[in-house]
Amino acid sequence: MKKMGISLVITAIIGFVLYYLFLPALNPSSYGFWVYAFVLIGIFVFLDLIVNREGLRLKVSALAKYLVIGAILVVLGITVLNVANSPVIRAGSYANRIEIDQSGNFYEDVAPVNFNHIPLLDKESSQKLGDRVMGQLPELVSQFYVSNIYTQINYQNEIIRVTPLEYDGIIKYFNNRKEGVKGYITVNSVDGEAKLVKLDKGMKYMPSAYFNENIYRHVRFSYPTAIFATPTFELDNEGNPYWIFPTVSYTAVGLKPDINGVIIVDPITGDTERYESGDVPAWIDHVYNPSLIIEQVDNWGLYNGGFFNSIFGQRNVVETTDGYNYIIMNDDVYLYTGITSIASDESNLGFILSNLRTKETNFYSVPGAEEYSAMASAEGQVQQMAYQASFPLLINLNGKATYLISLKDYAGLVKMYAFVDVVDYQKVVVTEASYGIEQAAKNYLGVDGTGDVEITYDTVNFTALITSIKEVTINGTTYYYLTDDNNNHYRVSIIVDEMNLPFLEVENTVSGKYYKNDTINEITEVESINKAQDLN
Numbered sequence: 292m293k294k295m296g297i298s299l300v301i302t303a304i305i306g307f308v309l310y311y312l313f314l315p316a317l318n319p320s321s322y323g324f325w326v327y328a329f330v331l332i333g334i335f336v337f338l339d340l341i342v343n344r345e346g347l348r349l350k351v352s353a354l355a356k357y358l359v360i361g362a363i364l365v366v367l368g369i370t371v372l373n374v375a376n377s378p379v380i381r382a383g384s385y386a387n388r389i390e391i392d393q394s395g396n397f398y399e400d401v402a403p404v405n406f407n408h409i410p411l412l413d414k415e416s417s418q419k420l421g422d423r424v425m426g427q428l429p430e431l432v433s434q435f436y437v438s439n440i441y442t443q444i445n446y447q448n449e450i451i452r453v454t455p456l457e458y459d460g461i462i463k464y465f466n467n468r469k470e471g472v473k474g475y476i477t478v479n480s481v482d483g484e485a486k487l488v489k490l491d492k493g494m495k496y497m498p499s500a501y502f503n504e505n506i507y508r509h510v511r512f513s514y515p516t517a518i519f520a521t522p523t524f525e526l527d528n529e530g531n532p533y534w535i536f537p538t539v540s541y542t543a544v545g546l547k548p549d550i551n552g553v554i555i556v557d558p559i560t561g562d563t564e565r566y567e568s569g570d571v572p573a574w575i576d577h578v579y580n581p582s583l584i585i586e587q588v589d590n591w592g593l594y595n596g597g598f599f600n601s602i603f604g605q606r607n608v609v610e611t612t613d614g615y616n617y618i619i620m621n622d623d624v625y626l627y628t629g630i631t632s633i634a635s636d637e638s639n640l641g642f643i644l645s646n647l648r649t650k651e652t653n654f655y656s657v658p659g660a661e662e663y664s665a666m667a668s669a670e671g672q673v674q675q676m677a678y679q680a681s682f683p684l685l686i687n688l689n690g691k692a693t694y695l696i697s698l699k700d701y702a703g704l705v706k707m708y709a710f711v712d713v714v715d716y717q718k719v720v721v722t723e724a725s726y727g728i729e730q731a732a733k734n735y736l737g738v739d740g741t742g743d744v745e746i747t748y749d750t751v752n753f754t755a756l757i758t759s760i761k762e763v764t765i766n767g768t769t770y771y772y773l774t775d776d777n778n779n780h781y782r783v784s785i786i787v788d789e790m791n792l793p794f795l796e797v798e799n800t801v802s803g804k805y806y807k808n809d810t811i812n813e814i815t816e817v818e819s820i821n822k823a824q825d826l827n
Contacts, residue, residue, distance in 0.1 A: 295352050298338040306331045314511040316518045320541040325365065332358045369544045376543040378590075382598040388547055389587035389652055391643065397655040397692060401620070401644075404686040404695075406728050407806060408619060410450045410480035411697060411705070413681045414441050417452040417478040419703045420485040424476055428487065431456065434463045437476060438498075442523045443617045443624055444576045446530075450480045450619050455524050455532065455558075457499035464501055471495040471559065475524070475532055482807065494532060494558035510536055510556060513563050520550065523577040534558055537578055538565075549587075550579050550650075568650075576624040577647050584626055584645045585611050588652070592630065608633040609640060612662050614682045623648050627685050629662050630654065637664045639713075642685060657692045660716030665694045669709035672721045673698060678706055685713070689736055697724075710735035727813070750804040750815055755779065757799050771795065772811075781805060783814035791820050798822070 309330065315323040339355040378385050412420070418441060425437050435456040443452050455475045458464040471493020478485045496506045503509060510519070520537040527533060536554040541547065552567045553575065571578050592609035593601045601608055612629040619625070624647050629639040639661050645652040660668075666680035676698075683694035688710070698707040698721065705724050708731040712718035722731035755775035763770050769785040771792055785792055795801070802819045805812040 294342040295339065295354060298335055298342055298352075301338055302331055302335040305334055311508070314507055316511075316516060318516045318518055320544055321518050322545040325369065325544065329362055332362050372543045373546055376546050378594055378598050378601075380598075382594040382601070384542075385547065385590040386594040388549065388590050389584070389645075389650065391588070391591055391652045391654050393654045393656070395653045395655060397657055398687060398690060400653065400655075401618075401687045403690070404688050404732075406732070407481060408450060409684065409686065409695070409728075410443065410617060410619065411684075411695075411708075411728060412452075412478065412480045412483055413616075413697065414443075414452065415681075415703050416483075416697070416699065416705060417441050417480065417485075420478050420483055421452075421454060421476045424485045424487050425456075431473060431487075433459075434467055435459055435472060438524070440524050441478070442525055442577060443480065444525050445619050445622055445624060446477075446526050447528065448622075452478045452480055453524060453526055453532075455494065455497065457497060459499075461501060464499065467493075468495065468500070468504065472497055475526075477526075488530065490532075490559070492559050496534070496556060496558045496561045504561075506534055506556065506558065509561055510534075510554060510563065514538075514554060514565070517554065519554075520548075520580050520583065525575060525577065527572075527574045532558055535575055535577060537580065548583060550583070553578055571648060573622070573648075575648060579645070579647050579650050581615055581626050581647070584647070584650070584652070585615065585628060588628075588630075588643060588645075593633075605633050611643075612639065614662060616682050616684055618644060618685065620644075631661055637661050657713060659692065659713035660694075660711070662694070665711040665713075665716045665719075666696060668716045668719050669696045669698060669711055669721065672709065672719055673707060676700075676706070680709070683711070688732065693735075729813070750806050751812075752802075752804055753812070754800060754802045755781065757795065757797055757801060760795060760797060773801070773814075779812060781812045781814050783817065787814060788817040788820075791817065795820055796822075 309327065315321070315327040318324055336351065336355045336359060339351050340349050343350040343352060374380070418439060421437050421441070425432055436459045438454045438457050441452040441454045453475055456472050458467060458472065473493055474487055474489040476485065476487050495504050496509050498506050500506065518539040518541070520539050522534050522536045525533055525535050534556040536556065537550045538552045538554060539548045540551040550568055552565060553571055555564045555566070566572070568578065589610050596606055596608065600606055609630050609632055612631055615626050615628040617624055618627050626645045626647055627642060629642045631639050637660070639659055641654055641656040641658065643652055643654050662683050665683055669680045670678060678698035678700060681697040681699060683696045686693050686695050692713040694711040694713055696709040696711060697705045698709055700706050707721045707724055708728055709719055709721045710731065720735040722734045757773050758776050759774035761772040763772060771783050773781040773783065783792065800821045801817060803814055804816040805814045
C-alpha cells in the first residue's frame with residue numbers, strides 16, 4: 292500500500308505539471324481529456340512496475356490492472372459511441388448541423404455597394420501597414436511585437452482590423468509585466484489608415500504572458516470544464532480591448548463541434564464573463580470561427596442526400612470553395628464563400644453569407660465563375676506585372692453580382708483594382724489603385740455598358756477658401772486638385788460642374804459636398820463658387 296501511495300503521489304505531481312502546461316479541458320466529450328487521462332494511467336502503471344518489481348521480475352498492483360482494463364474499455368466505448376454517431380449512421384444529423392435559408396434574393400438582401408464601407412484591404416496588407424506603424428515607435432519595438440491576429444470587426448461604423456501588441460520574450464515580459472502591454476493597432480480596411488492606440492492601463496493577460504497571466508491559463512483555471520475554440524481579439528463600442536473565447540460542445544467524443552457560448556475576458560483586469568450563444572452582446576463580431584462554419588456547410592452539402600449518396604451517386608452534392616472573405620452588413624461581419632459542385636469545376640452554383648455572431652446563414656443561387664477562376668482572369672490582365680490577386684469580395688454593383696479583387700505586388704501593396712463579372716469571368720477591367728476605387732468602378736461599368744451609374748458614399752458638407760489649383764487629365768477626363776487655407780486637399784472632376792470649374796481661381800471660396808477617398812477629399816457636388824470680394 293505504501294508503494295502504491297508513492298506511485299499515486301508522483302503521478303499526481305506529474306499530472307499537475309502536465310495540466311499546468313497543456314491545459315486540457317476536464318470534459319469527457321473532449322479528446323484532450325482522454326489523452327490526458329490515459330497519459331496519467333500510463334505514468335502510474337510505469338511507476339507501479341518500478342516500485343513493485345522484485346529483482347528482474349515485474350509486478351503490478353491490482354489498481355494498476357484495473358486502470359489498464361478500464362482504459363481499454365473506455366477506448367472501446369468511445370469507438371462504439373463515435374461509430375454510432377458517425378455520418379455512416381447519422382448522415383442526416385451532419386447535414387442539419389447548420390440551418391441554411393435558401394429563399395433569399397441576393398439583390399434584395401445585399402444592398403448596392405457603398406465604397407465607403409467595403410473592406411478593400413485583406414489581412415496580409417493590413418499586417419504590412421500595422422508593422423509600419425510599430426516601426427515608427429522604437430521605444431515599443433524593442434519590447435513588444437505586433438500579433439498577427441488582425442481580427443476584422445465593425446467598430447463605430449468603421450470596418451477595421453485590430454490586433455494587440457505582445458511581449459517579445461520572457462525577459463521583456465518580466466521587464467514590462469507590471470505595466471502590461473501598452474496598446475493595440477487598428478488598420479482601417481477601407482482607406483488603410485493605421486493607428487497605434489495606447490492604453491492608460493496595460494493589458495496583463497495575454498497569449499505572450501507567462502505563468503498565471505497567460506491568457507489561456509487564466510481562462511482555463513476559471514473554466515476548467517469548458518472546451519475553447521480559437522479566441523479572437525475585439526473592441527467594444529468604447530474602444531476597450533477584450534479577448535473573446537468561444538466555447539465548444541461536442542456530440543459523443545470530439546464529433547460535430549458547435550459553439551454554445553462565449554467567455555469575454557478583460558485583458559487589463561482579468562475579469563471574465565460567460566454568455567450563452569443566443570445572448571452574446573451585439574458589439575462582438577466573431578462568435579463562430581470561419582473554419583467551423585465552412586465545415587458545417589460542407590457537411591450540409593455532402594450529406595444532404597445520405598451517406599452513400601455522398602460516395603457513390605453524389606447527386607446534388609456540393610462543397611465550399613477553397614477560400615473565404617468578409618462582408619460587413621447590418622452592423623455585423625458575414626463570412627462569404629462560394630458553393631460549387633463536388634466535381635470541382637470552374638464554376639459556382641451560388642454562394643453563402645453567414646453571420647459570424649449569430650450563425651444565420653443564407654444560400655444565394657447566383658451561378659457564375661468560381662473565385663479562383665476570377666482571380667486568375669484578373670491576374671491574366673496584368674501578367675507582365677506578376678501581381679497577385681486577393682480572394683474576391685462579392686458586391687452588388689449596379690444591380691449585378693460582381694467580384695472586386697485587389698491586385699498586389701510582392702511587397703503586399705495594392706497596386707490595382709479588378710472588377711470581374713460573376714456570371715462571365717472573362718469580363719474583367721483593371722484600374723490603377725491610385726485613381727481610387729470609384730474610378731475603377733466607373734471604368735468597369737463604362738466597359739460593361741450598363742448605362743448610368745449610381746454609387747453611394749458618405750458625403751460631408753464643406754466650404755473652403757482655395758489657395759492652390761492644379762489641373763490634371765486622367766484617361767481623357769480633367770481633374771482639378773485643390774488645396775484650401777487649412778491645407779486640406781480636394782479633387783474634383785470637370786464632370787461635376789463643367790460650366791464653372793474651368794473659371795475657378797485661387798482665393799475663390801467653394802461650397803459643396805465631398806467624401807473621403809484615401810488621402811484626398813473627392814468633391815461630388817459644387818453648390819457655389821464665390822470670389823473673395825463677393826463674401827464681403
